[in-house]
Amino acid sequence: LMVRREEHAWEPSALILLDNRTEAHTGVGSGSSFEWAVSAAASIGVRLLDAGYDVALTDASGRTVAPVVGDSVREVLLDHLTDLRLGNAYELSGALAPGIGARGNLLIAVLGRLSQADAVALTSARTDGRLCRAIVLHPAASGDRDPAELLMGDGWRVVRNAAQMTVADAWAALDEAAQR
Numbered sequence: 001l002m003v004r005r006e007e008h009a010w011e012p013s014a015l016i017l018l019d020n021r022t023e024a025h026t027g028v029g030s031g032s033s034f035e036w037a038v039s040a041a042a043s044i045g046v047r048l049l050d051a052g053y054d055v056a057l058t059d060a061s062g063r064t065v066a067p068v069v070g071d072s073v074r075e076v077l078l079d080h081l082t083d084l085r086l087g088n089a090y091e092l093s094g095a096l097a098p099g100i101g102a103r104g105n106l107l108i109a110v111l112g113r114l115s116q117a118d119a120v121a122l123t124s125a126r127t128d129g130r131l132c133r134a135i136v137l138h139p140a141a142s143g144d145r146d147p148a149e150l151l152m153g154d155g156w157r158v159v160r161n162a163a164q165m166t167v168a169d170a171w172a173a174l175d176e177a178a179q180r
Contacts, residue, residue, distance in 0.1 A: 024112025
């Protein structure tokens with residue numbers, strides 16, 4: 001007696017969540033934390049594309065860019081990031097709505113200031129063995145429990161206070177956290 005079990009090919013896919021909420025970022029112009037986040041999302045997207053991942057990008061409101069076949073994925077991604085502006089979304093839950101937040105077997109969130117409600121919404125996105133990573137640019141407000149602790153307790157790999165680092169250093173720290 002023989003049992004045959006079909007194995008599905010694993011196609012790597014990633015969703016990059018870019019926090020573009022006005023209230024989550026500090027500074028203005030090229031020195032702002034939002035510009036840091038955009039640069040990080042672009043760098044991460046290009047690196048994942050080079051590694052063979054299908055990449056989609058979503059912002060805090062849930063507006064998603066997933067290039068279609070025939071488009072230059074890199075161009076579409078970078079053009080969208082070039083045009084992305086700060087928005088009025090209050091929480092990250094819109095970015096994680098069913099059908100949006102479920103994309104990709106890897107979720108990388110580039111976040112400004114994180115609230116407890118944001119952390120709870122993000123923990124719901126970690127399902128079915130999905131790998132979840134977060135780069136948090138700003139520390140929690142003094143006296144508050146750090147929402148990043150909630151993410152780490154749920155299995156997320158997190159780099160905190162990344163606005164004080166270069167994008168390359170934050171990515172390397174995220175890799176180190178994943179290897180621990």
